[in-house]
Amino acid sequence: MRIVIADDSAVVRVGLIEILADSGHEVVAAVGTADDLIAAVDEHRPDAAVVDVRMPPGYTDEGLRAAIAIRRDHPGTGVLVFSQYIETRYAADLLGAASGGGAAGVGYLLKDRVAEVDDFVEALSRVAAGGTALDPEVVTQLLSASRASRNDGIATLTAREHEVLALMAEGRSNAAIAGILVVSERSVEKHVGNIFAKLSLAPSDADHRRVLAVLRYLES
């Protein structure tokens, strides 16, 4: 993969370059501001961008806004936003921007996850390939938020279906979900089918339905 990195901290940039280079990926640009990020993506058209939320000059959500702009202008570039804290609101903004294009291609991870090098690189690959990768922390927050709200479809899900949907929201495949929950892939498929039914998602393009289910979940 060809990757652009944007983080205002030089030590984090160096660390990321090292990890990605070690996994056989090419970092074509590493920048420290949101403006430079957009310029670098325009120039290099990378497969994926890794973007810190907080960057100069305002140190608020410059990175997030740049990420949304990239998803809008460059459908071929997956965007993995990573941050030192999780804002559910940011995740919703990001996925909202992604669904406009029909595909996902976005991710939102805590910076801590980089410690698990293989998981991080795998999440980045998933995002580059047009999938999603949400931090378990985001999913937990969304889960508690959706339990508190009155959305009918979500409220009727069983505990197991919640777990499956949470893992779907993280961007996992059925096989991966089966591995994590230690159940057969067949029963995961059954749960997924139940979730689609309960959220009234008509059988069509299966992958797109997964994204819609997650979105329904985020909106709840």
Add this chain to the structure above:
Amino acid sequence: MYAPNNNASSSARAILMEFLVRSWEYRRPRLWIGVRFACGIFNVALGLLLLAFVHQLGQLTWLAAIPLAGAVLIFWTVYQLQQDSVRRVQELEQSRAHVVDDSAARLRRIERDLHDGAQAQLVAVTMKLGLATKKVGRMIDGAEPVDLDRVMDLVAAAHHGAKEAVTELRDLARGIHPPVLDQGLGIALTTLAARSELPVELVIDLPERPSAAIETIAYFCAAELLTNVTKHSGARRATLEAVHAPGLLRVRVNDDGCGGARVEAGGGLAGLADRISTVDGRLGLRSPAGGPSEITVELPSRA
């Protein structure tokens, strides 16, 4: 070092402050206004009574003017006290706003320092250790040739990063509350002077400890003032004084630098003045162009 009369006036003010803080007047303002009113009314009545007997008094009628004048005086002081308390409330509102702004700004700065410093450093450490773990695992499995130098580099870099994070956290913690302050302001200032890049002469006379909040403010004022001297004045030496007279703590920094220090909006000295005003203290500045400078911070003993 300074003129004796200056000293005398300062300690007289200190005694006055102490008296005000301790006095019943300050603690039971309503009661004392009531007493004043009663005296005033009594004087008016007395004056009127005297006027009523104007025939008997004859030439001594002017005596009636005494209680009446007294009444005017008493009512005037009541009015003044009232005005004073209105002013006081306005001042308190202002200084409370400063406290709120100041603490919000401090929290934001601490968050930023943590985010940019130790947190980023530790993320980099976990990346390096994660990569090292992965490599060692692959070497054990035989998926990668054994390259201990490479692993050593990663672990050494992580070790270095962790040490930097520890240093940054320590500096940050000291910036929030210097642990040495628990031993007393005198020891804290001695440490501060010793850490300064300039030679600092210390004059410390603190027979009693001021309250913790005052010690903290005094410490941060001294730290900021010494930093200013080092950074801006071009001085070769400085003097740091901390003297605690009853009711009043005075911290003074002198230097032989270029002078010209000013309290400017948004500047470091303005920030200090704001913080000092939250406890009813005072910042005095004497810094003619060409130097030398003398900056005095006066704080009440208790806040």
